[in-house]
Amino acid sequence: MAGSTPRQTEAEQAVSELYHACYRRLVTQLYAFTGDLTEAQDVVQEAFARALARPGGLRGVDNPEAWLRTVAVNVVRRRWRRRRLLDVIMLRERPVQRFSQPGPEPDRTDLAGALDAIPRSYREAIILHYYADMSVEEIADTLGVAAGTVKSRLSRGRAALAELLDGYRPEVTRA
Numbered sequence: 039m040a041g042s043t044p045r046q047t048e049a050e051q052a053v054s055e056l057y058h059a060c061y062r063r064l065v066t067q068l069y070a071f072t073g074d075l076t077e078a079q080d081v082v083q084e085a086f087a088r089a090l091a092r093p094g095g096l097r098g099v100d101n102p103e104a105w106l107r108t109v110a111v112n113v114v115r116r117r118w119r120r121r122r123l124l125d126v127i128m129l130r131e132r133p134v135q136r137f138s139q140p141g142p143e144p145d146r147t148d149l150a151g152a153l154d155a156i157p158r159s160y161r162e163a164i165i166l167h168y169y170a171d172m173s174v175e176e177i178a179d180t181l182g183v184a185a186g187t188v189k190s191r192l193s194r195g196r197a198a199l200a201e202l203l204d205g206y207r208p209e210v211t212r213a
Contacts, residue, residue, distance in 0.1 A: 052095055053089050056103070064106060064107060064110060067166075068111070070153065071161065071166075077114070081113045081117075085109040085113065107170060108179075149199075153165070156199060162181060163188050163192050
């Protein structure tokens with residue numbers, strides 16, 4: 039690149055290699071998280087853009103994929119907060135009739151629909167644990183909550199999914 043330093047080129051090369059190695063996996067995880075493929079792709083792209091904007095790229099980051107996932111999850115959460123605020127403002131300014139779509143039929147319920155129907159905090163923990171294969175401690179670090187909170191959200195999330203998914207029975211493990 040004309041005008042770029044070797045350090046910038048190395049950082050860009052490292053991010054490019056990381057992009058090819060984990061982009062699809064991150065989009066899959068964020069798609070399960072958001073339920074919207076376009077939004078998942080967008081937030082993963084934003085995470086990579088932020089990595090490129092950092093001085094030195096992701097040099098010094100122990101687990102670059104985890105860093106990218108955390109950034110993407112935080113972008114989604116920020117967007118959700120903004121949407122909620124906008125909804126409050128819009129409903130306050132003028133009466134808006136709320137349109138709700140019925141949930142999936144019991145015989146047509148699938149995992150994506152069930153995940154979308156449970157509280158966001160449970161969905162976050164379940165997706166990061168099962169889709170991203172993260173440990174309780176890693177999820178706690180990513181979400182900024184205690185490990186016990188993650189364990190509780192996983193347990194409650196599994197119970198909520200069990201109710202929504204006809205015929206599913208959670209495995210009982212004994213210590």
